[in-house]
Amino acid sequence: MNGLFSLGSLGNIDFSFFNWLLVRDFLLQGLLFSLALTAIASIGGLLLGTLLAIARLSQRRWLSALSAGYVNGMRSIPLVMVILWFFLLIPLIIGQPIGANGSAVITFTAFEAAYFAEIMRAGIQSVSPGQRAAALALGLTPTQSLRRVELPQAIRNMLPVLLTQTIILFQDTSLVYAIGAYDLLKGFDTAGKNFNRPVEAFLLAALLYFVISFSLSSCVRRLHARCSQSGSQSLSLTHGTSP
Template sequence: PATIYVNGMRSIPLVMVILWFFLLVPAIIGRPIGAEVSAVVTFIAFEAAYFSEIMRAGIQSVPRGQVYAGQAMGMTYSQNMKLVILPQAFRNMLPVLLTQTIILFQDTSLVYAIGAYDMLKGFEVAGKNFGRPIEAYLAAAMLYFVMCYALSWMVKRLHQKIAIIR
């Protein structure tokens, strides 16, 4: 079931999942749930598939010899995971987790499709209030770019800092 869930969610565009959840869940339960609640639940369900796959890959990236070494020392499975495998796996998966978080930040603009309030919607409202919609959208694009570029640069620096082989 987990494999079907992860592969299924990773095979569907996020905007489709947002729209399906926003339109189908109220029809199934018989009452509206709101755009913001729909967006939050959708992001949790969608990103869980990506984050779980990153975790799985990070754990599998630890060489089997490390697992055997922990077992040879008489560690239980949980001790081995806690003291040997997960510290090494976390080092491997941290840059990818942070990159996925940047992607999540970029994807929040998709809730615009269901009318939820996000940063893009805020810029749209400001643009309408000041009579400058084009400038507002350009400012939003610049802010997204600056934030994502800065975060990407920090992830790259972190990756260089924690790299074992330089």
């Protein structure tokens, strides 16, 4: 044992194996899959989540209960278990094997829908009831009022939260490791094994995830600051009763 930090082992760190060929052969495919998974799951999850939120707020008891059951169920199970469940069940249901990547896309869309549903529910409830009353008084049908008046405001009010959830989603995609899908982390893992440089590979993986997540969350923060500055007037219009 030679101290807390041994300079000898620090000296063994060697990034020279890292070059364009490695990026092309191991990382690019994984990075593209992680980004595609994030994009598909966030768009699909937002659509499905909005439907779930509308169902949750519906007057029909059974519809509301069904949506609540789905959302609370998904949110109380670890994501890794949800990934394993879907990987096990989808082939049983459709009767043929499905690749890890395909399974991951379906899983993340279904899982994120539950989280986006809660955000959208808060968003719809943040629009003052007067908006709906006015829309109905103008002769819009309830569906039109929802689509043209309430949802656009709900999405705008919730934009920072939705984007933050998408960054969390991007980080969570690394969990597809559990079923062996080839994502960004798996790319670094494979490269590290092939070149016998796992330490450097995982350090670079952490750095890349940090750079992507940090720059995205800085953008969200700036957007949030701009919204709350310029939005103060429109906010006081949408929240008629806010102090």
